[in-house]
Amino acid sequence: MSIYYKISAPAKLNLNLFVRDKLLDGLHFLESDICFLELIDKIYLKFSKDDSFHQNKNNSFIVDPKKNLILQAIKKFRSHTYWDKKFEIYLDKNIPIGAGLGGGSADAAATLVLLRKVFNKDKKQNKIPISKIFQIGSELGSDVPSCIMSKDLRLSGYGEKIKRKKFPNDYYFLIIYPNFELSTKSVFQHYANFRNFNHKSNEIFFENTKIYNSLLFSASSLAPKIKDVLDHLKTIPNIVAYGMTGSGSTCFGIFESLKDLPNLREVFNNKYFVWFGQKADYNLNRVCYSKVLENKY
Numbered sequence: 001m002s003i004y005y006k007i008s009a010p011a012k013l014n015l016n017l018f019v020r021d022k023l024l025d026g027l028h029f030l031e032s033d034i035c036f037l038e039l040i041d042k043i044y045l046k047f048s049k050d051d052s053f054h055q056n057k058n059n060s061f062i063v064d065p066k067k068n069l070i071l072q073a074i075k076k077f078r079s080h081t082y083w084d085k086k087f088e089i090y091l092d093k094n095i096p097i098g099a100g101l102g103g104g105s106a107d108a109a110a111t112l113v114l115l116r117k118v119f120n121k122d123k124k125q126n127k128i129p130i131s132k133i134f135q136i137g138s139e140l141g142s143d144v145p146s147c148i149m150s151k152d153l154r155l156s157g158y159g160e161k162i163k164r165k166k167f168p169n170d171y172y173f174l175i176i177y178p179n180f181e182l183s184t185k186s187v188f189q190h191y192a193n194f195r196n197f198n199h200k201s202n203e204i205f206f207e208n209t210k211i212y213n214s215l216l217f218s219a220s221s222l223a224p225k226i227k228d229v230l231d232h233l234k235t236i237p238n239i240v241a242y243g244m245t246g247s248g249s250t251c252f253g254i255f256e257s258l259k260d261l262p263n264l265r266e267v268f269n270n271k272y273f274v275w276f277g278q279k280a281d282y283n284l285n286r287v288c289y290s291k292v293l294e295n296k297y
Contacts (some may be wrong), residue, residue: 002046002291003046003289003290003291004044004045004046004090004289004290004291004293005044005045005046005114005117005118005155005287005288005289005290006042006043006044006045006287006288006289006290007042007110007111007113007114007286007287007288008040008041008042008043008110008282008286009041009042009043009095009103009106009107009109009110009147010036010037010038010039010040010106010147010150010280010282011036011037011039011040011093011095011101011102011103011106011112011151011175012034012035012037012101012102012106012143012146012147012245012246013034013035013036013037013101013173013175013245013252013279014032014033014034014100014107014213014245014246015032015033015034015035015206015209015211015243015245016032016033016209016210016211016212016213016243017031017032017212017213017214017215017245017246017247018030018031018032018212018214019191019193019214019215020052028188028191029156029157029158030155030156030157030158030159031155031156032154032155032156032159032272033152033153033155033165033167033209034146034152034153034154034155034277035152035153035167035279036147036150036151036152036195036279036280036281036282037088037101037173037175037277037278037279037280038277038278038279038280039094039095039101039275040094040095041091041092041093041094041095041103041106041110042091042092042094042106042285043070043089043090043091043092043107043110043111043114044089044090044091044092044117044293045087045088045089045111045114046087046088046092046289047085047086047087047088048087048088049086051071051074051086051087051089052087052088052089053059053068053070053071053089053091054088054090054091055090055091055093056090056091056092056093058237059092059093059094060273061093061095061096061097061103062093063091063093063104063107063251067104069104069105069107069108069111069140070089070091070107070108070111071142072090072108072140073107073108073109073111073115073136073137073140074087074089074110074111076136076140077078077111077112077115077119077136079106079132080132080135080136081119081128081143081289082120083122083123085118085122087132088100090293091107091251096177096179096250096273097181098181098182098183099177099181099182099246099248099249099250099273100142100182100244100245100246100247100248100249100250101175101245101246102147102246103178104141105140105141105143105144105147106147106150108140108141108144108147108148108281109137109144109147109148109150109296110136112133112136112144112148113133113148113284113286113287114287115133115198116128116130116132116133117287118287124225130284133148133160134148136214138160142158142159142160143159145159145160145162146159146162149162150281150282151164151281151282152164152165152166152167152279152281153165167206167207167209167279167281168207169205169278169280170278171240171254171256171278171279172254172255172256172257172258172260172261172276172277172278173253173254173276173277173278173279174233174252174254174255174261174263174264174274174275174276175250175251175273175274175275175276176229176250176252176253176264176268176272176273176274176290177249177250177251177272177273177274178223178225178228178229178249178251178268178272178273178274179225179271179273180223180225180249181249182219182222182223182247182248182249184246184247186222187215187218187219187222187247187248188215188218188247189281190218190219190221190222192256193218193221203212204241204242204243205238205241206240206241206254211242211243212243213240213243213244213245214279215244215246215247216243216244216248217250218250219244219247219248220248222248223248223249225249226248226249226251229251229272230242230244230251232264232267233251233253236253236260236262237260238255238256238257238260239253239255239260240253240254240255240256241253241254242254245275246270246295258276261276
């Protein structure tokens with residue numbers, strides 16, 4: 001019986017996103033407080049004669065072969081380690097694509113964590129340090145290093161400056177994705193039109209963390225459904241905080257109790273992706289073994 005290596009890739013939630021100055025290279029300086037959710041992709045891997053990639057076709061979200069960050073992570077890992085092993089890979093994709101939840105970066109990060117585990121087991125005399133996969137991850141995308149950590153964090157710079165932070169564990173998060181994929185590039189391009197937009201609204205806090213997103217108006221101009229979702233969230237009794245994550249179009253609400261969570265699947269006629277659960281801190285030892293795939297492919 002085949003034994004698979006299995007790892008979880010958790011969704012990233014930006015509780016806030018402050019876009020600061022535009023730098024000389026055209027990129028923006030950012031600051032953001034993030035946490036990671038129990039909403040996860042699952043990646044399975046085993047040794048094989050040739051590389052092959054499979055997805056759970058029962059899921060709504062299918063990765064574009066041209067944007068497959070799992071395969072890009074494997075390619076990068078090989079270029080750094082000269083490891084010539086081949087793999088059979090299975091992806092159970094549960095995080096919406098293009099939703100501001102960092103699903104692609106999470107998959108790439110989890111793949112690197114998994115590959116390091118398998119490599120160090122195979123090359124007992126030539127193990128690679130964790131710093132190496134952070135280096136590889138930064139070459140794949142600015143979000144990948146934080147997704148390697150998958151803990152409560154404070155980000156700054158391009159996202160490469162990472163500090164540990166801690167948010168309460170006993171809250172529930174409601175995630176609503178209006179099934180409208182947004183391009184981060186397009187949202188930032190439109191941001192110039194809204195950066196001086198003076199919008200008066202009540203300040204929202206989660207504990208001592210301000211909930212704010214500099215890209216909200218830019219994203220809403222491209223996806224008006226975002227405003228519809230936020231307008232509904234703010235009317236919910238006992239909601240602690242609400243906002244938009246990343247570059248959109250996913251919105252979130254935070255609650256103290258499960259009994260305060262409304263049935264928004266009915267409100268949106270089951271047309272939107274709705275998830276609720278808690279956040280979690282993940283560790284670099286989250287690789288495990290599985291004798292069978294949990295879903296049919």
